[in-house]
Every structure is written in C-alpha cells, then in structure tokens.
Amino acid sequence: MQFEIRVRYAECDPMGVAHHTAYPVWFEMGRTELLRKAGLNYRDLEADGYMLAVVKLAVQYKAPARYDDMLHLETTLESIGNVKIEHSYRLLRDGLLLATAHTTLACLDRTGRPQALPEKLLHTR
Amino acid sequence: MQFEIRVRYAECDPMGVAHHTAYPVWFEMGRTELLRKAGLNYRDLEADGYMLAVVKLAVQYKAPARYDDMLHLETTLESIGNVKIEHSYRLLRDGLLLATAHTTLACLDRTGRPQALPEKLLHTR
C-alpha cells in the first residue's frame, strides 16, 4: 500500500528536520490505509473490542525529511499470527530512501489482555 | 497553583523555539496539578463518567520559550458554573512573562452530552 504524506511544520525540530517521533505516526497512518484497502476499518475493529497495540518498534533513519517535503510511504503486511501482526515500512522522497521500519502489533481485548485476532483480519493475508 | 516545566526538544520547531501547540499541553498539565492540590484527580473524574472538554482556548504569545528552558506556570481557577469551568494561565521564565491564556471547559457525559459538574469539583471553588 502506497501513501503520500506532506511533512508538517509542527513535526519538525530545531535541526529543521522531521523529529524522529513523527515517523511512527506516519507508519500508523500507513496501517490504517492498508486496512482500508482491505475493506476494513480500524475504528470499527476498536468498536468491536479488538485493540491493536504496538509491542515492538524498530526504525532506521537514513536521511532527513524536511518541512513541506512530500513523502511516499510503502506499508507491507509481513505476517499475521494468532495474536500478532507484523508490518514493514519504507519511506521515500523522490526515490531516495529516508527510513525503513518494522512493527509488531498484538491484539488485545478492552482489559488489555491478549486475544486472537478477528476472523476478518486474517482474510487480509 | 505553580508548576515547573522543562521545555522538551520534541516540543521545539525549526525556529528553535517551543511550537505554539506545546503551550496548551502545559496548561492541561497545570489543570491536572490544580485538581490534585484540591485533593482530586482528573483520572478518577473520567472513571466516574465526567469528561472535561476544552470548548474555548485563547493564548497570547509574548516571548519565545526555548529547548531546555525551565518555565514557571501559574494556573488560576477563574470561575465554576453549573457545566463550565474557566481557568487562566501565566507562563514565565525567570520572571519574564512568556504567555497568558484562558480556557473554558465543559463537563460532558460519556456520550458527549453536557452534564452538571460533579459536586466534589464545586467544592474546589
């Protein structure tokens, strides 16, 4: 799934580049769009009692993103287990790779306990 | 109620100063501490079904705050009505006034409808 992101002024720091905490926010947007493309909606999943919590995050920053840059995010579903989902990400600007990342999400119930991922999510494999 | 805040790097923008959206986050911290001083806890209020939503925000920025500055925030309860609460704020660094602000909060129930403020909050007047 591919997705365009315009870097916001508020996302940039005194070095004049996007702060490193802006990237995982963009990755989360990538997951939202990937779900949408599969005909699903994370808002509905939460309403149904399925919370997807990030349990592992790894980012490698290779080149800075600047205010007003138009970025290109590729989000890939790497694996779906019984409880966990793994995604990888590639962030680019004009073909230049700015960052790569990997996340693991765990499916939790409303009380925060792990639960099996919902059936409909498994079908997005 | 007085409260010290250290400006975080992530709160600063390419101009090298705290972004204007960091200030209302600090004001919210001031309200949390003001409640705590009155023996109350906003987390408990929410658990009891009382949501305090910001319905009005006004900030005047007079001088910039920089990364690692230690700021001094004064939070004052201006008025408590049946449903609404008003606070004012003064943000200083070494006696220099950086910003003044005013907020109005409305008490909502879990469905987002206005409801009377809880008794125990009225006693903080």
Next chain:
Amino acid sequence: MQFEIRVRYAECDPMGVAHHTAYPVWFEMGRTELLRKAGLNYRDLEADGYMLAVVKLAVQYKAPARYDDMLHLETTLESIGNVKIEHSYRLLRDGLLLATAHTTLACLDRTGRPQALPEKLLHTR
C-alpha cells in the same frame, strides 16, 4: 482555501476524540496551503529570513472530531498589516461546523525581532 484532513489515531485522546491541540496544527497546515495557492512557500520565506510566529490563537470547539474522520478546513486571510497577518478558520465534517478559530502571526527576523512582512506576501492580499 479548502483542504481535507484525515484525523490520525495519534491525534486522539482517551475521550476517543481529537485532542484540542491537534486543531492548531491543522490550522498551520491551512496557512501553508493558502500560501502555496498564492504561489509562495513558507519554507522559502524562512530560508529568506522571514519567520512567521503565532502571537495570538483563539479556538472555539463546537463538536468533536473522531479518529479517521475526514475533515474539511477553510482558511481565510483576514488582514495583512505591516508586520502582522490575521487568519480565520472554519473546520467542518459533512457540513457540520466542528470549530472556528482566529490567529495572528507576526513577522520576525532570525534574531526574533519584528520586521516588515516581505513584499511578495503583501501581494497575496
């Protein structure tokens, strides 16, 4: 100038709605797009030594925005003086007015001192 904004998960708070500090970030995006429509770019203005700092912010929150909502932001240039610029904002979802706001920006030089707005900005009137 009209602009669509998708509410991000990271912008929402425990009440399940967009936190009140997300709105001024969106207004800043509206100003960026308004400038772009006038053939200008805020990034270039900064590179030329013209900093536009928010000196006044006023927001009225009327109805909540939720995660994944598609919002519609209208940004209007209200006035340009020698040093200051005023904008107003209307934020809507499906025709429902969620918030109105008003900002005043002041033009500063790299040392933070007020300076006259650049010629090319005056022509956007």
Next chain:
Amino acid sequence: MQFEIRVRYAECDPMGVAHHTAYPVWFEMGRTELLRKAGLNYRDLEADGYMLAVVKLAVQYKAPARYDDMLHLETTLESIGNVKIEHSYRLLRDGLLLATAHTTLACLDRTGRPQALPEKLLHTR
C-alpha cells in the same frame, strides 16, 4: 541516570494509554538529563554546531502506561564511538518494567554530514 516522568493527558490515545510515540520523547529527555549530569548541555552542543541525530530506534513495549502515572526512566550510555553514541533505556512504574529501548545517535554538522563527536562528550564515558 534516573528520572521521573508524569504521563500527560495529551500523550494518551483512545485506548486510554500512552501512545507508543510518547516513549521516544521520554528517552530523549533521559539523554538530556544524562548529559546534564555529566556537566554538559545539549543546547550548547547544538550552538557549537554538533547535532546528535537519532539514526536507529528500537522499543519493546511490555505493559501500558496510563494518564497521570508517575514513571521511572533509567537511561544508560552503552557506548561512544568516533561518530556514534548508543543508549539503552528501561521504563518502570512501581518496579514494573513497562518498556525497554535502544537508540543510536550520529553526530552531524550543520549541513547534516557526519562529524566526529566533540571532545567533551567523549569524557562522559
């Protein structure tokens, strides 16, 4: 270096817990305090032309942090090379481990090119 952090309302998401992007902001605060304890100041380093950019971030989230929780962050300097610095982090609440993390920073000059770390930083080893 040990450091207490109160979880802010604005840092929490619709699941009612601190959003996963709040953690790296706290780790950055831990690095600031670690430097301060060594008699240094990151603000001065930047003024001297030494930028420390995060080039690698890895976080493992084990248990959620909630609004108003008082957290305990341990920041450890793992290694200092010629250009890169590695830190590790342990975040706890009342002795319960909430997250562990690891970052690699690279020293850059004002143009974003790698440069040797300043002498005075090496002495913090």
